[in-house]
Amino acid sequence: MTITTERTGIGAELRRWRRVRRISQLELAVLAGTTQRHLSFIESGRSQPGRAIVIRLAESLRLSLRERNGLLAAAGYAPVFSESGFDEEALRPVRTALEQILYGHLPYPALVVGPHGRVVAANDAVEVFTEGASPELLTPPVNMFRLMLHPDGMAPRVRNFAEWGRHVIQGLNARAHRSPDPRLDEFVAELAGYVPDAPVGPDHLGFAVPMRLASADGELRLITTLTSFATATDVTLAELHLEAFLPADQATADLLRLRAERRAAT
Template identity: 80%
Template sequence: MSNANGRSGIGTELKRWRSVRRVSQLELAVRAGTTQRYLSFIESGRSRPGRAIVIRLAESLGLSLRERNALLATAGYAPAFTESPLDEAALRPVRTALEQILHGHLPYPALVVGPYGRVVSANAASEVFLEDAAPELLEPPINMLRLMLHPTGMGSRVRNMDEWGHHVIENLRARARRSPDPRLDAFVEELVGYVPDTPVGPDHLGFSVPMRLATADGELRLITTLTSFATATDVTLAELHLEAFLPADEPTAELLRTRDERRRRSS
């Protein structure tokens, strides 16, 4: 990449990200510890920024680690953050910790999910999500978002699909607005086709939308929490999150405890 092309590319990308984040030149300059004049020079192609300022600008814009690496590449620099395979020896302590968390969440379902809904790992209670699902949706790696909303997956068993489905899709759309991604846009459009186009009702639990899931043992009412590696410096870890489901009422808790005890007896 020539210096001229590098200057032009990084300037265009910075302007694009400022527009996405709705941040002025002055605000970004203050956040990054530089001047508006220098930032203007970078965006106009008159100055080629050093690696350190590119990293500071990316961090100040709240970019993901993958997006920060991409911005560095646009400026002509090597990535700052590694992207390690999850089965790499260096990540063994992380895998062990995740497995312990999954096991510790029993008798309630919990999963480790990667980009675009790909299931990386799950505990035994998560089998409740697989009941009567079409075989093609269970081919590894399972996509939890597709399984959850597809009519031949969990879709036919989610009793409040209109509300739950819109809840899932709006969260994805918010993510796409924050980090534009054509692949995510296409995936969202696919999922939209699985969700009824009906007005959303008032079925919520104050702070959360519960999923009402029919099972062979009765209906579950589940709320979900998401946990991520907020201080990760590896792209792979930064893109993982733990999705833990919790009972929204005591009958759900009791049903999940009963299923867990039955599963233990049969194993």
């Protein structure tokens, strides 16, 4: 009876992920280096897959490390990817490297973000984002997406909020599509409620324009770069992103440098 439950579990999970990825049994079998017949037997519960083929199937489905561990568990195997706390000794070299990157990005804002927008680390320049924000939004753990889109956060200062906010929501929806998660769906629904509906104008180019952020020193125009840790083998590290903001014009660069000099003088 135990074996049957495990077989049903892995079969159902494989079918679910194939539907999410919109891939046929034949396509997945080719990618994973097996046969459609074998894959069909796994999905129907007639065959118990070995750990190696489960790992190949998870890789072929482009699952995250957490999702790969979940697929292994559905097949009755122990996780192969560790999950360390960000403050644990195992990730100390990574923390040190990230701190150096954050410091090196000054005077421009940069932060390390975990799942669903949780801020893990940031440099001093992110104070331009917290300017005038409600204390409730700045209570750890700070959520960057909520800080950006909440009406008590950055939203009133973003001059092109409708367009820029819609771009943020689209990015989160794409992430939710890749890795379905009811908690993420609920969070995106909350954030979407903060962003006003706005018609797409004739000059819309299909990608985000620089964020136009009002500050005490003047308007800033910022573009974003996003870095992920694609070759990580630790679940925690694989789920982190480094989000770095760059000035879109010289005026913004000058203002951010001015703010840095002012912080250093206090």
